Amino acid sequence: MGIIDLEGLEVRLGNRTVLNGLTGALQGHVIGLLGPNGAGKSTLINTLLGFHRPSRGSAHVFGLDTHRDRAQIRAGIGYMPENDSFIGNMSGVRFVRYMAELAGLPAGKALERAHEALFFVGLGEVRYRQVSTYSLGMKQLIKLAQALAHGPKLLILDEPTNGLDPIARQRMIQLIKDIRKEGSVRLLISSHLLPDIDETCDEVLILKNGRIAALRNIEEERRSNRSFMELETVGATEQFSVRIRGLGCECACFPGGRIKLVIPDHVEARDLYVIASEQGVQIRRMNQRRDSLEDIFLRAMDQEWAGPAHVSL
Amino acid sequence: MSVYKHNYRGYDGKLTPGWARIFVLTRYGYAEAWSSKITVGIFILGLLPCIVFLFAIYLANNPMARLLLGNHAPRILAINAGFFLDLLQVQAGPALVLAAWLAPRLITFDLADDALPILLSHPISRFGYVFGKWVALSASLSLVTWIPALVLFAYQGYSSPQPWAAANLPIAVGLIAGALIWIAFLSLLGLALSSWVKWRVVATGVIFAAILVPAGVGGVMGAVLRTKWGLLLNVPFMMSVLWQRLLGVPGFASSEASLPTAGISAMLMLACLLCVAMLYARIRAREVVRG
């Protein structure tokens, strides 16, 4: 039994079947939700929140049915929607306090925790200003603050880094990591940015056309070792690659001094360096590729795409 | 000396019971409504007629005044069901103004920046959301309708030389019932119309129009078709008739213009259902756009 259990979940909107028989148990601490546009990610989130009723099958969050027990589930969920969503004429504190009280906190505690949440996300200085005067980054942060204030058990973040500039994005990712470290909250993050998901999640659910395309634990994937390697070299790359082939490695050269190779068991990185020293070649980048999230995603999409069709001017 | 780190911490304390959430909405809605000076202004202006009525009660029970007015006294200063009917009718106006001003304040701020997904992701159903706002609005309207009316009733009971209150208790009941019907209807109408209109000022205008325009249309209909059924569109008229009957005042309108209670109730019910349908369509966490 995981945090989220899906049993043949089918959801119809209008006369379209958007979610088509999802079955799986999500158990990770931080779950990433990926998929192309229209795959059903928003619909899945809305179903977990109890906004849509399954037409067939069921979904359970912490063992509670998403339709029948939706009031109970909502008390334990914090939701950060993708679009702007706030009450403009309230101050930051009042808004977060309001949401916390709606979630069930007594008034005094709600006020305390509202201030805590605002301080934690970094809105301490602007908490008394009206939310309608906030910048884009602040509006994202206040959505996070109101989702956290009541101490939920599951935090659902829909595109948390949407529209944020690089520094704000890093700060948001760091906040997510801090929340993860604290340990009492599970997270479900939906995003289009693979690096964000890669950095924060330990399990990914990939949807395609309303079905599950992949459900993988990437924490385990990371640990497993593969013998692929990527190098970036400066110097006599061609001769270098000839010598490595001599060692028994398969390798392919690319422009810019990039080399991709498969290392057999008897060869080590050190051997490559010996050859590099002899040849006067600098190895500027080396990493062992394991199945990165991008590979997992592409395989799930089961597509190989070439570039776009030739574009004429 | 210690260094304190303030990180996120979970919450595992007590939670308020489920039904209390609705009253969180009411409390905040009420605070929002009364935070504006205009609300206070309307409220004060709305109570001014009550001051006049209060004065009338004082005069009615004051022997000196009766002496001064001489023969006219019984007619002008009779404090009976008719007197309270007049009070209700007069106070209905301020109630409408207050409703038209407050209802948009309660709903439009939530809809303007799409706060509904966040609001409804809390343990509050759509019905609970609307109900909480409705209670806030009704409570505010009560302050200009049956509460001052009851105060006047009590004052009359107190200052009357004969024991008056016990004998006229049905009037009090009629007052409360009549006012509550008007308030309930206005609140529902106000909330429904505000949820469909984007700007608060326009919403206020629409609420006024929703009461006054059908009345005009009904009047025209009645004149052209020479029927009394046009009056079924005239909400203020229907309410007057209803209050008459609740307070037990003998009918002043001629029988051609008198409407059956069943008809009035049916129209009001219909209007309320329409409002509920409007709210149902608008108050949802997700819009589904077709085609």
Add this chain to the structure above:
Amino acid sequence: MKDQIIFENVSKFYGEVLGVNRISLAIPSGVTALVGPNGSGKTTLLNLMTGLVQPSSGHISVLGLSPGSATEFFSNVGYCTQFDSFPRGITGWQFIFDSLMLHGMSKAEAARLTRESLERVQLGDAANRRIAGYSKGMRQKTRLAQAIAHHPRVLVLDEPLNGLDPMARAESIALFEELGRQGMHLLISSHILDEVDRISDRVVLITGGYLIAEGNIHQVRQEVREKPMQVFIRCDHPEVLASKMFAINHCVEARLHADGGGLLLRTGDIDQFYSALNAIAAEGLVKIEAVAPADDDANAIYQYLIGSDGSAL
């Protein structure tokens, strides 16, 4: 210069409010990235370039054309804005068709170009549905299609990947690279710096309305002299590597990575550093697992030149 986009001492003020101040730029063909925090003047810069606003002072020339000769100018410039509004009630096809008709071409020609651009962004089958029903990613694709439909020579894109799923992002990036190779001038504004690295080699950095840096990413990095180059090395005995490095190289700083399995080294002379690394690795005392330049990318430039509060450092 007829093959560059030139800004000469351009300033733009909105009343008292500063848009951009004394900007001088020369943008060649190919892909150039525009990077900066929210509110830094990026949108003003893009609006100036596409002729939507006129500068308060200074002179702009886009491939020798100026916004004065509107017909010629606008038929050569395509602009994909970041703002998500469309006329109400129309379909994607109509939106692009209408904007093409504004260029004065025949209906048949406009229809052909509309079809072509929709295919290029892979929006063919949804084109006849109303835009109001599109997902965010589809709306983004529609805007992109409209910008490229009339085959402009200059393409200005304001956060074009916002809302696109990973596959669509990669396809769009490939499309931009292709267009750049064919001689188009592309200026792409983005917050996702790893994608900026992938898309282009040239970067324009702006903050607070001022131009902070411009040019090839690696050259800009090297010019930031106060910060010596950083390299991250994952190995099994980082302390041994650190001491050896200090002994034989101009290594300025060595920091152990938090997880104890790697070393962050700062060096004044990057070439010597790599040669030294070769020698140490060849000796075999330290087993190198991975090598990566830690700050030779857009992210590093952003961090060093634009502080965490968005002001120039």
